[in-house]
Amino acid sequence: MSHSLRSTGQARAVVADKREAILKAAVKVFARKGFFNSKVADVAGEAGTKNCRTASRKTRRRP
Numbered sequence: 001m002s003h004s005l006r007s008t009g010q011a012r013a014v015v016a017d018k019r020e021a022i023l024k025a026a027v028k029v030f031a032r033k034g035f036f037n038s039k040v041a042d043v044a045g046e047a048g049t050k051n052c053r054t055a056s057r058k059t060r061r062r063p
Helices: 008-033 040-047 052-061
Strands: none
Touching: 008 040
């Protein structure tokens, strides 16, 4: 049985890294297109992820 399970600390680090990449991508997209003309898909594409909402939901669930 060789499951690659992440500890809670490792999982949080992955989420934090993804969140940071999304925030940096958002700044680039907003600078290029403007806030109101930008879409979540634009930011996700810039960040190299499928969906930005996944990372933001995970970080908000914790109390």
